[in-house]
Amino acid sequence: MNLLNEAETALCPANEPNAEVPNNAAGHYLLGLIHSYTDRRKSAIHNFKQALAIDPLLWAAYEELCVLGAAEEATAFFGDSAALCIQKQNINHASASQNMHISNEDCSLLSTRNFGSEDLSPRQLKRTQGDNLKGIPGAATLGAVYQPTNGGLPNLPLYNTPSTMATQFSGVVPPPLCRNAQLNAPNTSMLITDNSPKSIVNSNIQAPRRKFVDEGKLRKISGRLFSDSGARRSTRIAAEAGANSNANATLVAANGISNSSKYLGGSKLSSMALRSVTIRKGQSWSNENWDEGIHNETFDDSHANVTITNYTSSPFGDARSLETEGASMPVSGAIMSASRVLSGASEILGLLRILGDGYRLSCLYRCQDALDIYMKLPHKHYNTGWVLSQVGKAYFELVDYLESASFFSLARQASPYSLEGSDIYSTVLYHLKEDMKLSYLAQELISTDRLAPQSWCAMGNCYSLQKDHETALKSFQRAVQLNSRFAYAHTLCGHEYVALEDFENGIKSYLSALRIDARHYNSWYGLGMLYLRQEKFEFSELHFRMAFQISPHSSVIMSYLGTALHALKKNEEALEMMERAILADKKNPLPLYQKANILVSLESFDEALEVLEELKEYAPRESSVYALMGKIYKRRNMHDKAMLHFGLALDLKPSATDVATIKTAIEKLHVPDEIEDTL
């Protein structure tokens, strides 16, 4: 709701800086979010680290750290000490746990991570009206907290989310809700008697989630547990768009019994699903019944001790995609012994380590390394939606659009209703100029979720590919409206404004994107291009340099930085930059071309010709290469060669402006010949 101030004061009473932040890890996480939204980077980083220290399985906090560019090696956070920490927590909460705190947490985490989470919270808050929990004292405060649900779950280990793993494609954890309901009944008294403020907090947090869940059912039970399940369920449900509960049921049943580690795969998927779900407003309640049914079958009371499993599953889920709903571990019912906790925790942490490293590296744009790390994941985890789309993103950053597109399409097969990463997919298709696939993707996304910014981004990309920049702009503006914290939508708006030559608004859009995410190198690049067009070369160089600092391996940025330097007449540096760009990516012809350009302006024609010959091998159908060669030959008065190359350039159908330029050049070529003839 953007009431960041109130949220902050609720979490952190002004005069007690180190007082117990409610809900420990989650509270820190929320505080970190608030700080990052208000540009207090250091405190944000500090808070996220705290959150991770208290609760090492809080993947969302790690993700935020990566986005801020301040993450350390994943092992630092997901190491052995973390495992011990989890174990401790687990033991502490074993008695109180009973219900799916974890699921709650996951839910909240999920929502936090979703782009739509902000949207979600207000909706959730609205829904709390029906909730029983309103009465709970803490509720009001929490309600005011920004994304209250997110904060709620610091005490993760408490809840067993019996949910089964494989909840459908999204891997949402369906059963947790059901289970919770079941469990709640017997446990209600327990829960309620457990008067720790945390539980109350949790319940409050869960309350909003409840909406998703069958409200009637919730009312019966203390309800907190449901919220997460509910959220999860809703996500699931949403994802499925009312898919067969039967399918879920069987899944749940099957999964219910399995142990946590298996969830991980599920959670990954579910996270994706969750995302879309959270954005949607709890679609069908019908599934709830379904859940309950399943719940009955599979659920048994091992909640209490399943904390570990839950815990692991949840983090896993989180790890996967923000939304990891924490595939509730099926309540195995057995009381976990301490060693099992530890082993389970280490397993989870191992996975989190890999994922964390991969994510961190891709945020630092060291994409090749990130790809190597993702390859280390076990096959089952690799093939989940989240990981596949991260791989796709990594290829996108490496400008390998074909690979990227294939991975994204695999990701979509794995979790067809997930929206995360689909905006990048639409950009990849835009680059590949695949208008059919792009329009199909856009239609699918809109039908999946009309209120998600990614769908409108895809739509806008579609129109932009058709050169209908005005409609594209409208679509991107809609995306911005839907979620003003979605930096990419702002950047795309900026690109469209520039295409429409409306530079002022373009600058505004790019700057808003940067305000949201200062490490969004696309906006820096966009600003650099804008200034290049306006011939403000110093600004242009500055912005390209910023983009370069953020993404130091991108050959495209390097080549543009070189162009800007060349425009500023710093030709030495420009050439050096071009060399680096050429080395960075052998397949990129642009730096070679720019290098030739620079050499021409430095009048070293022979070298330029050499470079262009090389380029000719690589891209034989590029008319500008021949045109430039023709120009060079003309300068050196080798008219026949010039004629030849101009002719070739014309054959390759350049644009109208170039045709005019080339033809003019040809005309001028003839003049010296005529003079010779007449002599």
Added chain:
Amino acid sequence: MATESSEGEEEGKITGWSQHLIVDDDLREMGKKAAWSVSSCKPGNGVFSLRDDNLDSFWQSDGAQPHLVNIQFQKKVKLQLVVLYVDFKLDESYTPSKISIHAGDGFHNLKEIKTVELLKPTGWVYLSLSGNDPRETFVNTFMLQIAVLSNHLNGRDTHVRQIKVYGPRPNPIPHQPFQFTSREFITYSSVR
């Protein structure tokens, strides 16, 4: 549908028309950046009707011939094509029959660049501004003036339903001597 007879080199050229507006992809409409004005109009049928993308609304002049449509840009632009929608079946004696196009820096130094004659046109009339020389593919100018010199059946006033002005698309990558044509180049040429 094009009936062209070049009797005189510049004058007396009858141009064809088409029912649908089909323009090359590498041209873009430039009219949004210009200030449009007309020499005279009947209340309710003013210059706005020329730009509203509605073929049912038209501009009706209300004065002496020649009737003028002035298109003024804030900076010099390259223009390649002017397209008008006129309809003899609906407008009969209000349909222009002789149109001339002038270009220049302002009202004081407009020079005629093209004159065409139309014969009962019903649809979009394409008037290319290019000369024969490749150097003259575009007209680089601040202002364009479209003058209706006479109408069919000697009508006094004229109806024009829509006018569009086209110029080349700028190079999407600034500071480049030539535009890229091949996919390899275009893929790497920008970050989105």
